Amino acid sequence: MKGSVLPEVIQKAVGTEKYTVDKIGESTSEVRIYDNYVLKIQPHSPETDNEVQIVRWINGRLPVPSIPAYEIHNGLAYTLMTKAEGKMLCDMDLLQTPELVINLAAQGLKMLWEMDVCDCPCSVSRLTNRLKAAEYNVAHGLVDIENTEPETFGKGGFKNPEGLLDWLKNNRPPEDIVLTHGDYCLPNIFAKGDRISGFIDLGKAGSADRWQDIAIAIRSLDHNFDGRYFGGKPIFDFKPQMFLDALGVEMNEEKYRYYYLLDELF
Secondary structure (H helix, E strand, O other), rough: OOOOOOOHHHHHHOOOOOOOOOOOOOOOEEEEEEOEEEEEEEEOOHHHHHHHHHHHHHHHOEOOOOOEEEEEEEEEEEEEOOOOOOOEOOOOHOOOOOOHHHHHHHHHHHHHHOOOOOOOOOOOOOOOHHHHHHHHHHHHOOOOHHHHOOEOOOOEEEEEHHHHHHHHHHHOOOOOOEEOOOOOOHEEEEEEEOEEEOOOOOOEEEEHHHHHHHHHHHHHHHHHHOOOOOOOOOOOOOOOOHHHHHHOOOOOOOHHHHHHHHHHHO
16 A cells, blocks of 8 residues: 555645654554644445544544545545544553553543434444454454464364354343444543543444443553553553443453454454
C-alpha cells in the first residue's frame, strides 16, 4: 500500500502536507498522520464500511473522529478522519499513573454503555456475526498462532484453531447487548487530563455483549503494564479486579474466558 496514488478527493483534502506513518498496534493498515487528519489505507472490507457507518451514527454524542472522506479505489479503502485530541492510554507518561489509566479505561466503557443501541445500525460484533468471521479466518488460514497467548494452543490448550472454533460454537453464552467498541485496547482510547477525549479504530464497533470489550480491555491493560511493549520491564502489577472495581462490574469468568478466546481467532 505504501506509495499508492490517493483518490482525487483525498488528495485534495491533504494537499501537499507531509505526513508520518503510525507504527503503533498490529493493524495491516497504512496509517498516515497529517497535521489535521489521519488517513487509513487498508483493504476494503465490511469493517471499513462499518467504521464509516458507526462513526456517522455516533458523531456528536461521543468523542469520535469526523470522516470527511471515504473512498474505495482498486480494492483499497481510504478513510480520512480528523485527529483525536489528547494522548493514547498506552502513552508511557500516562502508564506511570496506573490508577488514572485504569479509571480512564473504565470511564470510556461507561460512556459507550450509556448510549441507546435501539437504532444502532451496526452489529458486526454480535456473536453470530463474529463467529462467522472467525470461521472465515480459520478456513482461510488467517489465524496467527504465533501472536496468540501461550496457553491458548498446545499443551493444556486447544489443539488448533479449528478446535477452538468448535468450542466457541458449542459454548455460546447469552448476550447482554450494549454499544461496544469491538477492539477496546489502550491505543484506541485517548484522554486529556482525567477525561476521555476520543475513540478511534471503530471498524468492529456496534451492538454486542459488553464482555467483548471488557475482556479485550483487561488483556490490553495487563500487556501494557507487564512491560512487553516496553522492553520487558514491568510497569505495574495489574490485576483484572482493579478494572472491574472501577467499572462496578462483577467478574463473569464464563464470558471473560469466552470473549478472550474468541479474539484469538482475529
